Amino acid sequence: xxxxxxxxxxxxxxxxxxxxxxxxxxxxxxxxxxxxxxxxxxxxxxxxxxxxxxxxxxxxxxxxxxxxxxxxxxxxxxxxxxxxxxxxxxxxxxxxxxxxxxxxxxxxxxxxxxxxxxxxxxxxxxxxxxxxxxxxxxxxxxxxxxxxxxxxxxxxxxxxxxxxxxxxxxxxxxxxxxxxxxxxxxxxxxxxx
Numbered sequence: 033x034x035x036x037x038x039x040x041x042x043x044x045x046x047x048x049x050x051x052x053x054x055x056x057x058x059x060x061x062x063x064x065x066x067x068x069x070x071x072x073x074x075x076x077x078x079x080x081x082x083x084x085x086x087x088x089x090x091x092x093x094x095x096x097x098x099x100x101x102x103x104x105x106x107x108x109x110x111x112x113x114x115x116x117x118x119x120x121x122x123x124x125x126x127x128x129x130x131x132x133x134x135x136x137x138x139x140x141x142x143x144x145x146x147x148x149x150x151x152x153x154x155x156x157x158x159x160x161x162x163x164x165x166x167x168x169x170x171x172x173x174x175x176x177x178x179x180x181x182x183x184x185x186x187x188x189x190x191x192x193x194x195x196x197x198x199x200x201x202x203x204x205x206x207x208x209x210x211x212x213x214x215x216x217x218x219x220x221x222x223x224x225x
Contacts, residue, residue, distance in 0.1 A: 055120060
């Protein structure tokens with residue numbers, strides 16, 4: 033079932049109101065079966081910012097994306113995270129501030145995306161997207177040798193995660209196209225290209 037981004041933000045805001053510190057494990061539990069798409073979108077979006085240019089970050093984020101992608105490939109709806117990641121937490125005020133900043137873009141996304149070309153947003157497409165994200169994650173460590181070369185794969189991972197979250201087939205097709213473009217750009221950037 034597709035879910036509006038605003039609904040997910042409502043859940044996170046409610047979670048922040050219940051506890052003074054919110055762990056990543058709490059977030060994963062609250063998001064539930066909507067988690068795989070959201071959890072791919074977040075590292076993709078993070079890596080597409082200047083954070084992705086910090087030495088070592090593409091490999092760390094790539095490992096996280098690979099772990100999530102494998103779980104989606106094997107059909108898990110509720111994600112497993114290692115304890116050290118589940119325990120990572122943020123103050124409720126910081127989470128609420130982040131949620132507040134995301135409200136306007138989330139409203140725009142909710143109005144313009146979701147529930148199109150359902151044949152391209154089903155279970156098979158979900159696993160294909162996870163496989164593509166796994167391949168993109170594997171390219172991230174070698175891309176660290178070229179500053180900001182990981183931008184294209186991170187953007188494609190983020191777009192694929194958004195497509196999974198919204199169950200939007202047109203967005204899924206755009207994510208696959210962006211992934212193929214990212215792989216082509218990697219081939220051009222690395223020494224074997």
